[in-house]
Amino acid sequence: MENLQEFKDSLTNEIPPQGLSVQLKALWYDGKGDWAEAHHQVDHLDDQPSAHIHAYLHRKEGDIWNADYWYKRAKQSRPDIALAMEWEQLVQQFLNR
Template sequence: MKTLAEFKASLKSEQPDSGLCVQLKSLWFDGKGNWHKAHAQVDDQTDRESAWVHAYLHRKEGDIWNADYWYSRARQTRPNMSLDDEWEQLVKYFLDRAKA
């Protein structure tokens, strides 16, 4: 999977592509509307990039204090954009990383 459009199209599948990194799997489950499964993907991860996805998920949940904690762990600032825009930004970031 190389593009945002391909990633979005994959949301019609029953399961995420097995080759996706944990962050993209989390975003895939979130894209399917399964917040809890998305959260479970990154909940036990300790890297900064998983913390960034974790932050987004808590922002989506409405738990801003917890989201800000995770943004801090990710060395990111809570963005001033819609949740949909942030989701797309994250997907594009991780797809680009997978290409590198």
């Protein structure tokens, strides 16, 4: 997977593309509208990248207190941008790793 458009195009598939990091899998499921599976991908992980995805997911859920907790664990600040923009930025960030 090389770019954001390829990632978005893969959302028409029934399963995520092989070789995605757990963070990208979570974002893929979220992009498919499956918040619960996206959350399941990262909720048991303790690393900073997963905490960042976890934070975004709780922000999307509307649980701002919990989101802020996870942003802090990820050493990030809650962005003041639309959720769709944050999702795209996160996908791009993890594709570039």
